[in-house]
Amino acid sequence: MIEAIAFYLLAITAVFAGGAVVLSRSPVHSVLWLILAFFASAGLFVLLGAEFLAMLLVVVYVGAVAVLFLFVVMMLDVDFVKLREGFTRYLPLAAIVAAILLAEMIIVSLAVASGGAAAGGQIVPATADASNVETIGRVLYTDYVYIFQAAGIVLLIAMIGAIVLTLRHKPHVRRQNPGDQINRDRRTAVEIKSAETGRGVSPEELL
């Protein structure tokens, strides 16, 4: 009973927050609604018995991604009112497409509800004898090592791409080179000039 209440509460919150992300006028509000949507989804994960994923969702998405979004939204000088100009113009078409998609999904859900989901159901349930973390750790570096490594290469490409597209070597930057500084010795650093007694030296002679 309490589980059902928790589920519906979280699910409604998630859907409502998701709608608010799209509909709210200020992008900062959108990000805040997004954070609420993440929290509600994390709650749903807890209900499913996937507490590790729930923690990840909060730590990674709320803690890092959403905060990054906030930074970007606040730092970029984008005129969001201008971005929304075409909204009403495209609204009829968008509404038709959305209505068709919604109808399709309802029909599919009804078909599934009446016929029952196909032969699935071999999904391994969470077990009591091993924690989430242990279960994930057990397969991540064994069964899924191939995918894990490939995902690493995907991230590497993202890094290379960011460097290729944005790094510019400025020609007149004076860089500090510690090696050169340390390797200086007396012969290259100091030049001895003899000055005649009583006359001193003029600045031109020093160059």
Place this chain on the structure above:
Amino acid sequence: MTVSEVPFSIDLSQALPLAASEITLAVGALVLLVVGAFWGEKSAGPLSWIGALLLVVAAGVAGTAPLGVAFNGAFVADPLAVYAKVAIYLFAALAVVLGAGWTRRQGIAKFEYPILIILASVGMAMMVSAGDLISLYVGVELQSLALYVLAAYHRDDAKASEAGLKYFVLGALSSGLLLYGASLVYGFTGSMRFEDIAVVASGDAGAGLIFGLVFLMCGLAFKVSAAPFHMWTPDVYEGAPTPVVALFATAPKMAAMVLFARTLSEGFGGALGDWSQILVIISVISFAVGAFGGLAQRDVQRLLAYSSIANIGYALLGIAAGTAEGLQAMLMFMTFYMIDTIGLFACLLALSRGGRPIRRIEDFAGLKQDRPVTAIAITILALSVLGMPPFAGFWGKYFVFGAAIDAGLWGVAAIGLVASVVAAFYYLRIIKLMWFDAPPEGVVATDRAPKEAQWTAWAAAAFSFPLVIIGLTWLEPLTRIAASGFGAG
């Protein structure tokens, strides 16, 4: 079975030799990256040649690696994967060589160029070897992400940046569709692996699974630029650097088509009737968009984009047949199409007037006067792409139509023939301009052609005719072996 009883099913000593070519490339790319980072921009030239060599070596490794299934079913090394990998690596190597010269002449040579192509090739190899939905998705992302960067490689060029951004945003959208479909398929079958999905799909598939399949196919159709998911193609082909487009039009298309074929016939073999009709519709729309859309184009690279949309329609028709013959026809068609396309792009790279590349169709007027051999090469390649017998492209279409008609797809084959006739117009227009029109007044002579582009163009033209006659005798058995064991229904 509780989790702690699940055996550690991984056996790396058996699995790693199967993926030897991917490992060669991934490790090689890391080494090149470190060398490049230490040597700086001046290493771009040598690293390109080493990168191309690495890809050729990987092709050899892929051709001799053992066959089997590894990594818990996520990686499949079968004749189909081997055939596709050898082709992909060789064409990627050509793109590296063509791009090395081009970037040097444009003054934007960077050592990351070959590395990104090598990493994209790893992604393409993952795609053709994908045995489950996760490796499918990770392979697609690995390949796409590297290609997004390559599209925007010429970052000071507004059109290239636009091409990269458009490709990235629309690619992300299609990845979303693909993932949504994959999640539905997983939800309704309870498994990521194609063979488990096939068990469920061969019974009463149910609306949910078909719904997921449709989304999956939409995502994949975007990656092969089949209409109506082709919107990005003309803009990206127009804006991206020419050698990068030469890559886009060849290796990734082959990878995505093989992935398409494997997903549908291994994962959804039992639902042949369902996906075959979708493919037929996509094919027909692609024929129409490719043939009629190309008529109005003035930019050669945009024209080739529409040409590739139409040609993908023919390749999809081979898969739609749902038989081993259909798959074999698709492989042969794609092989010939890749050779013709890389030849045409090499011709574009070889042609420039006063340092400016020839991009508009009118610029081809009177080309026979100062570049007769290149004009002959373009003529052969254009005739081949439009499917004139006895050029290579004809044989590709011949096999595809044969397989389609055997599978009872008469109507679509007829529409395809009509579309070829319409599309013939824009290839023939270029040929007419080159041979029968006088060059416009006051036009400067063409520059000396870069050697690598010229040789690639001549080799491709020589293959399209007459070498294709010899090539057919060994491509036919090779593709038959690659396609054997496939075919649903």
